[in-house]
Amino acid sequence: MSSWLPVLIIISANLSLGWLMVRLFAATFDWVEGVLLRFALGTAVLGTLALILAQLGWFSIARLGLLWLLLLIILIFLNIRTRRNDQPIPSAQPTIGKPQLLLLIIYLPIALWLFGRPHEFIIGGADAGVYTNLSAEIAQHGGILIDDPLLAQLDPTLYPALLRPTPDYDGAVYYLVPAFFVTEVGNGRLTPQFYPLHPVWQAVAYALGGATTSAVRAALLLTGLWALAGSLAVYLTARQVAGWPAAMLALVGLSLNALQIWFARYPTTEMMSQFWLWTGIWAVGAWLSGRRPAQLWALLGGVALGQFFL
DSSP states (O other), X not given: OOTHHHHHHHHHHHHHHHHHHHHTTTBOOOHHHHHHHHHHHHHHHHHHHHHHHHHHTOOXXXXXXXXXXXXXXXXXXXXXXXXXXXXXXXOSSOOOOHXXXXXXXXXXXXXXXXXXXXXXXXXXXXXXXXXXXXXHHHHHHSOSSEEOHHHHTSOXXXXXXXXXXXXXXXXXXEEEETTEEEEETTTTEEEEOSOSHHHHHHHHHHHHSOSHHHHHHHHHHHHHXXXXXXXXXXXXXXXXXXXXXXXXXXXXXXXXXXXXXXXXXXXXXXXXXXXXXXXXXXXXXXXXXXXXOHXXXXXXXXXXXXXXXX
């Protein structure tokens, strides 16, 4: 299986949910706004469901797929019930012109080439290796918290020899390996470090990836998707404030920045945080400027900034 296929499945699943949600508001946008808005809403909904499943220890791609299908049916039903006869609410943003469209079409394959070649961090104590291993653990065993039966059976007299002390960390006396803290020694309970949303999304890609090699690569590729979405969110925010030529300069400058390229290939949460932060700023800016429908922009702003803290 191609490692890109899980990423394409995730994009399609999120866009389908977002498309049905936006359709309830009877609003129209240019295609750049429309794609990012729909992708963001769908990603927020599906990501929240995946996170809840993982927090409860019930994560599996089958359960998540069933919830996605159920939500899709509900949204289709709501769209049928609330079918409107009035004209869609037009966007206050001008229609995208040919020069802007052409430059964006040129930009997309270049961005995919820059962002779509991940560093293969799969072992080691660095943050990126922790995210990758945690995502595999969630996909294989269904939860963020880890219960290690071998650790639970360990003789307490061996703790100082086999576990590392963490005197400055509240809630844990030892850690087993970097970023995996032993919070209940007698029960073998390990609590991973870092925010959970990004590794949960990596677990979705991993679970869709099939064989281990392609599954790991699919999880690594997901960071590039957030980098692309985050760059476009910066573009739309700048366009809203200063027009599309200035926004295009911001997009190119950001995408060619060494730090942006590094973190687009480094499987930690920074790129997802960038995506949600700038999507939230863009949406709140649209809401404050009076763009219609106000409810949709307020919803997107609140949801995006909420996801930013996960």
